[in-house]
Amino acid sequence: MPVLRDFGGGAFGIYVHVPFCATRCGYCDFNTYTAGELGSSASTQSWLDGLRGELATAAEVFDGLPSATPQVSTVFVGGGTPSLLGGDGLASVLDAVRAHFTLADDAEVTTESNPESTSPEFFARIRAAGYTRVSLGMQSAAEHVLRVLDRTHTPGRAVAAAREARAAGFEHVNLDLIYGTPGERDADLDASLDAVLDAGVDHVSAYSLIVEDGTALARKVRKGELPAPDDDVLAARYERIDARLSAAGLTWYEVSNWAGSDAAACRHNLGYWDGGDWLGAGPGAHSHVGGVRWWNVKHPARYADRVARGGLPSAGWEALTEQERYTERVMLAVRLRTGLPLTDLDASGLRAAERVIADGLATRARNRLILTDRGRLLADGVVRDLLL
Structure with a gap:
C-alpha cells in the first residue's frame, strides 16, 4: 500500500469489482473469469470474504489520513457479472461497504447486471437492499449481432429486464449499446434504438466496438473471419444514435452517455471524469486518492489469499506527477x-x-x-x- 496523500476534497466513491461471468464474450478483455477457468481455486464466497477484509483494512488506512474519510457519495458494483451473485449476494456486498464506510443519505448505489441473470424478484431484493440504479448490458436487439459478440441473452430480454427494474422501483435504469459490430446494418441499429426507447429508460450508454488484443474477436479479425470496424461507419452510427436519443429527450453529458435529466446522469462515473477520489475493491480494481493510484492483484485466488494473509492486495502503485x-x-x-x-x-x-x-x-x-x-x-x- 502506498503512502497516501490527503483526500482531494471532492466526491468519494467506492467501486467493487465482481470478477465472475457465466461465459466469456468474444470482445471482452476485462478482468473476468468463468467457473471453468477458475476451477476450485476461487469461489464467490472466498471473493466475498476477501472483499470484506479489504474494505476493513482500507477503512483503517483512510482513518489514519490527516483529513477524515469523507462520506461515500457513490457505490458502483461492476464486473464481470454482478447479477450472478443474486439479490442476496449483492445485498451482502452493500452490507460489507456499510460495515466500514458511511454512505451519504443521498448516495447513488449502482450495479451492473446481465439481463439473463435477473428477474422481478432479483430487482425487488436489491432495491430493498439499498441499490438506487441498475445498468443492463443490452448491446443490440439484433440476434445475429449478439451472436458475433458471443452474448448469451435473447434480443428482447434486456428490454424486459429494464421494465422489471422500473416496476421494482428503480427510477434510474441504464441500457448499454455497442455499435459497429461486423455485420450490423443501419436497420439493426435502428431496431436497437427503438427497443431502448420503448423500454422507457432514463439513461443510455453507447460505445463503438473496439477490437482488443488477446480477445476471441481480435483473433477472428486477424484471421480474416470478420472485418475490422470501419471508422466512417462508426462515425455515421454515432450520429444516428445521438439524433435518435436527442429527439427522445435524452441529452449527451459525456461523449458516450445520454441522460433524460441531470439526476439521471451516472454520478459515480462523473466522479471519475471530474477527478474525484475513489477506492476500488476486488481483484484487479484500481483506486485513486489525492493523486495516488494503486491497483490490486488480478486473479481472484491470489486476491483472496493476499487479504487472508493481512494487509491490502495491491499489486502496484504510482504517485501522479503534476x-x-x-x-x-x-x-x-x-x-x-x-x-x-x-x-x-x-x-x-x-x-x-x-x-x-x-x-x-x-x-x-x-x-x-x-x-x-x-x-x-x-x-x-x-x-x-x-x-x-
Missing part, C-alpha cells in the same frame, strides 16, 4: 458536455484550444472549451492537440 494529473484532467474533462475550463490549460494548451475552436471542433462558452457535434466524433484528436 504533468500526469494535468494530462488526465484534459483527457477526461474534454469529453463532458460541461467542457474543460480554459483556466485549467497551460499556455500551449490555450493556443491549441484556439486552433480547435477555429477548426469548428469546439466552442467557447462560459470560459469553457466545449466540443461541437463534429468535435465529439474527433474527441481523441482534440485531446491530442491540446496536449501537444
Whole structure:
C-alpha cells in the first residue's frame, strides 16, 4: 500500500469489482473469469470474504489520513457479472461497504447486471437492499449481432429486464449499446434504438466496438473471419444514435452517455471524469486518492489469499506527477458536455484550444472549451492537440 496523500476534497466513491461471468464474450478483455477457468481455486464466497477484509483494512488506512474519510457519495458494483451473485449476494456486498464506510443519505448505489441473470424478484431484493440504479448490458436487439459478440441473452430480454427494474422501483435504469459490430446494418441499429426507447429508460450508454488484443474477436479479425470496424461507419452510427436519443429527450453529458435529466446522469462515473477520489475493491480494481493510484492483484485466488494473509492486495502503485494529473484532467474533462475550463490549460494548451475552436471542433462558452457535434466524433484528436 502506498503512502497516501490527503483526500482531494471532492466526491468519494467506492467501486467493487465482481470478477465472475457465466461465459466469456468474444470482445471482452476485462478482468473476468468463468467457473471453468477458475476451477476450485476461487469461489464467490472466498471473493466475498476477501472483499470484506479489504474494505476493513482500507477503512483503517483512510482513518489514519490527516483529513477524515469523507462520506461515500457513490457505490458502483461492476464486473464481470454482478447479477450472478443474486439479490442476496449483492445485498451482502452493500452490507460489507456499510460495515466500514458511511454512505451519504443521498448516495447513488449502482450495479451492473446481465439481463439473463435477473428477474422481478432479483430487482425487488436489491432495491430493498439499498441499490438506487441498475445498468443492463443490452448491446443490440439484433440476434445475429449478439451472436458475433458471443452474448448469451435473447434480443428482447434486456428490454424486459429494464421494465422489471422500473416496476421494482428503480427510477434510474441504464441500457448499454455497442455499435459497429461486423455485420450490423443501419436497420439493426435502428431496431436497437427503438427497443431502448420503448423500454422507457432514463439513461443510455453507447460505445463503438473496439477490437482488443488477446480477445476471441481480435483473433477472428486477424484471421480474416470478420472485418475490422470501419471508422466512417462508426462515425455515421454515432450520429444516428445521438439524433435518435436527442429527439427522445435524452441529452449527451459525456461523449458516450445520454441522460433524460441531470439526476439521471451516472454520478459515480462523473466522479471519475471530474477527478474525484475513489477506492476500488476486488481483484484487479484500481483506486485513486489525492493523486495516488494503486491497483490490486488480478486473479481472484491470489486476491483472496493476499487479504487472508493481512494487509491490502495491491499489486502496484504510482504517485501522479503534476504533468500526469494535468494530462488526465484534459483527457477526461474534454469529453463532458460541461467542457474543460480554459483556466485549467497551460499556455500551449490555450493556443491549441484556439486552433480547435477555429477548426469548428469546439466552442467557447462560459470560459469553457466545449466540443461541437463534429468535435465529439474527433474527441481523441482534440485531446491530442491540446496536449501537444
